[in-house]
Amino acid sequence: xxxFRKYRYSAVPALTAIMIFLLVWEGAVRWWNIEKWILPxxxxxxxxxxxxxxxxxxxxxxxxxxxxxxxxxxxAAALIIAFILDFSPLLRKSFYPxxxxxxxxxxxxxxPLLIIWFGYGIxxxxxxxxxxxxxxxxxxxxxxxxxxDRDMIRLVHSMGGTxxxxxxxxxxxxxxxxxxxxxxIAATYSVLSAVISEWVGASKGxxxxxxxxxxxxxxxxxxxxxxxxxLLSCLMFLVVILIGRIVMPWKHKTKK
Amino acid sequence: xxxxxxxxxxSFSGDPVMKDMNLFLxxxxxxxxxxxxxxxxxxxxxxIAGLEIPDSGxxxxxxxxxxxxxxxxxxxxxxxxxxPWRTVLENVLLGPSITKQHTDKIKEEALSxxxxxxxxxxxxxxxxxxxxxxxxxxxLLRTFLHNKELMLLDEPFGALDAxxxxxxxxxxxxxxxxxxxxxxxxTHSIDEAIFLSDRxxxxxxxxxxxxxxxxxxxxxPRKKDMAVSPEYLKLKEELMMALYQD
Numbered sequence: 205x206x207x208f209r210k211y212r213y214s215a216v217p218a219l220t221a222i223m224i225f226l227l228v229w230e231g232a233v234r235w236w237n238i239e240k241w242i243l244p245x246x247x248x249x250x251x252x253x254x255x256x257x258x259x260x261x262x263x264x265x266x267x268x269x270x271x272x273x274x275x276x277x278x279x280a281a282a283l284i285i286a287f288i289l290d291f292s293p294l295l296r297k298s299f300y301p302x303x304x305x306x307x308x309x310x311x312x313x314x315x316p317l318l319i320i321w322f323g324y325g326i327x328x329x330x331x332x333x334x335x336x337x338x339x340x341x342x343x344x345x346x347x348x349x350x351x352x353d354r355d356m357i358r359l360v361h362s363m364g365g366t367x368x369x370x371x372x373x374x375x376x377x378x379x380x381x382x383x384x385x386x387x388x389i390a391a392t393y394s395v396l397s398a399v400i401s402e403w404v405g406a407s408k409g410x411x412x413x414x415x416x417x418x419x420x421x422x423x424x425x426x427x428x429x430x431x432x433x434x435l436l437s438c439l440m441f442l443v444v445i446l447i448g449r450i451v452m453p454w455k456h457k458t459k460k
Numbered sequence: 461x462x463x464x465x466x467x468x469x470x471s472f473s474g475d476p477v478m479k480d481m482n483l484f485l486x487x488x489x490x491x492x493x494x495x496x497x498x499x500x501x502x503x504x505x506x507x508i509a510g511l512e513i514p515d516s517g518x519x520x521x522x523x524x525x526x527x528x529x530x531x532x533x534x535x536x537x538x539x540x541x542x543x544p545w546r547t548v549l550e551n552v553l554l555g556p557s558i559t560k561q562h563t564d565k566i567k568e569e570a571l572s573x574x575x576x577x578x579x580x581x582x583x584x585x586x587x588x589x590x591x592x593x594x595x596x597x598x599x600l601l602r603t604f605l606h607n608k609e610l611m612l613l614d615e616p617f618g619a620l621d622a623x624x625x626x627x628x629x630x631x632x633x634x635x636x637x638x639x640x641x642x643x644x645x646x647t648h649s650i651d652e653a654i655f656l657s658d659r660x661x662x663x664x665x666x667x668x669x670x671x672x673x674x675x676x677x678x679x680x681p682r683k684k685d686m687a688v689s690p691e692y693l694k695l696k697e698e699l700m701m702a703l704y705q706d
Contacts, residue, residue: 359541362509363606364531365558373558377545452545454586460547 244424249431252424260413260432267410268436270326270398274333275440278390281334282341290349290375303342311335311397315404324405332401337390341383348382349375381455384448391440399433410436461523462487462610462642463533468507468517470500471667477503479667481517485610485642492645492653494703495663501646502538504668505612508644509535521610531559534606538615540595542587548598549583555606570605576635577601593624600632604639614646626684629655633682650699654692655682662702672702 226246232238233245240248253260285303289296311332318328352375360370402411410429417425449456461484468481477500485491493501506512508519510530519527526532534555542551552570556562574580577597579590587595596616603611617625633656636643647653653660654676662672676695678686686692 353541355537355539356541356543358511359535359537360554360558362511362530362533362535363555363558369558373554374543377543380545454545454588458585458589460584460586 241421241423244427248424249427252422253428253431256425256428260428263408263410263413264432264436266326266406266408267395267398267402267433270329270401270409271333271394271436271440273326274330274398275337275390275394277330278334278337278394279341279387282338282386283345285338286342286345286349289346296346300346303339307339312400312404315401319405324407328404329398329401329406329409333394333397336393336397340389340393341386344382344386344389345379348379351382352378380452384444384452387444387448388441391444392437394440395433395437461485462489462521463508463644464520465504465508466518466520468504468514468519470503470507470514470517476667478514479669481669483661483670483673485644487609487642488640490636490643490645490656490658492647492657492660493663494647494650494653494660494699495668496665496703497648499663499665500668501663502614505535505614505644505646508610508612509533511535532608533610533612534603534608535612536599536603536614536616538618540587540599542590542595542598542602544587547584547586548579548590551587552598552602552605554602559606561607566605566607570601573601573604576638578631592620593628596620596628597631600635604635604641609642611641611643613643615648616645617652618648625652630684632656633680637681650696650703651687653699654678654695655684655687660699662699671705672698674698674702 230245230247233243244252289300314335315328315332318331322328322331356374356378357370360374365373398409399411399414402409403415406412410433414426414429417423417429453460463485465481465483468478469476470478481504483491483493493504495501503512507514507527510526510528510532513528517527518525521532542548543554546554549567549570550557553562553567556566571583574583577600579594579598579601582590582594582598587598590598596619600613600616603613617628620628629652645653645656647656657676660672660674660676661670662674663669664671674695678689678691678695
């Protein structure tokens with residue numbers, strides 16, 4: 205209750221700033237009679253959003269599906285790879301640098317390749333999202349597993365604990381905050397990379413909607429899509445934070 | 461004999477850190493190790509706990525060679541090492557959860573000990589809310605509940621302020637007399653050593669070896685005012701002579 209009140213009040217200045225920004229925008233467009241294909245007023249964007257409500261859900265659904273599936277695939281792959289790299293110092297030494305180096309390849313440049321291999325369906329988009337989200341997660345988990353308190357490990361060893369017990373009781377739980385830092389970054393990337401992967405070739409999705417709106421100079425529609433993309437990203441981000449609070453109650457609660 | 465350490469020699473990368481170390485602990489005895497910082501007291505504990513293996517020498521636990529073997533003693537390190545993701549109750553039950561003896565019975569036992577350890581009411585809290593003294597007591601309760609006859613306490617009160625420390629001494633002796641365990645205790649404080657122990661070993665600077673073995677003849681239960689008795693002062697003088705000889 206207390207924290208809710210705190211959040212509510214801390215949101216007031218930010219909301220006020222947004223309101224003022226929108227009012228200035230609206231006023232400027234009306235005052236200077238700016239063409240709506242250059243800069244539509246916020247009121248027009250809201251109007252366009254209402255008018256296209258019947259069209260949008262199918263596109264949102266596709267993009268959200270690509271983002272969520274890709275994100276889940278990316279996380280799963282990242283966790284498996286991170287655990288394997290953690291298990292074997294030799295593998296870590298041989299593959300971790302390659303993993304870091306592979307990030308210099310822009311994933312978007314791989315998208316056409318994936319389209320060639322896997323066609324125009326949802327699969328190549330999911331793979332693009334997975335590739336993009338994989339990296340921040342694998343790096344943060346690997347780091348998290350390496351950075352656990354040595355004395356805690358020694359304590360469990362002194363009690364006769366096995367390496368598996370050390371992993372389960374010390375190293376994995378202490379890597380969780382790192383994992384969620386990676387997940388928060390990956391969550392915001394996921395929607396973005398889904399949208400961009402659609403530009404390479406798709407029939408439905410917010411990315412395609414955006415391209416179509418742009419080519420017909422429907423600037424108000426472009427703004428609607430931008431708004432939806434950021435809302436979707438926000439939602440992913442919030443879901444990650446929420447899961448983080450459930451998985452790591454000790455981070456924000458004093459009592460179980 | 462609960463613990464016997466025979467002829468341990470050890471060096472780190474050619475630099476000798478321990479030389480002909482010999483000491484023993486009888487069952488239910490409280491023995492302190494005192495010596496200059498960095499003389500290798502913690503290394504000795506690591507040997508006993510089986511975390512490291514000495515270059516030569518043997519460690520016997522109730523007559524059995526346990527050199528390099530783990531799980532024969534409960535080791536409390538200087539830091540409290542409470543896991544932030546476990547509640548206080550889950551933390552103190554770490555030992556049983558590792559030795560797979562985590563039963564309702566041991567949970568009952570743990571809960572019944574919370575008042576004695578001054579932790580009642582904090583069972584379900586995460587350790588971040590505990591004060592320094594409470595954290596050390598929780599760590600000590602975890603050490604007790606690991607249920608090994610031999611307890612290795614490495615400066616458990618080193619990080620506490622003087623007043624809290626004094627209180628912890630009385631409390632520790634009370635707990636120790638109730639729980640009936642053998643304790644090997646590392647300290648930097650002469651007074652702490654005299655007040656708590658049955659016997660005291662004074663160690664030399666590196667390479668560590670036993671300079672003096674001293675029986676503390678003060679009767680139990682120990683009282684704070686014993687610190688001004690002639691007997692106490694004589695012990696203290698003897699310890700200081702051994703520690704500060706050059």
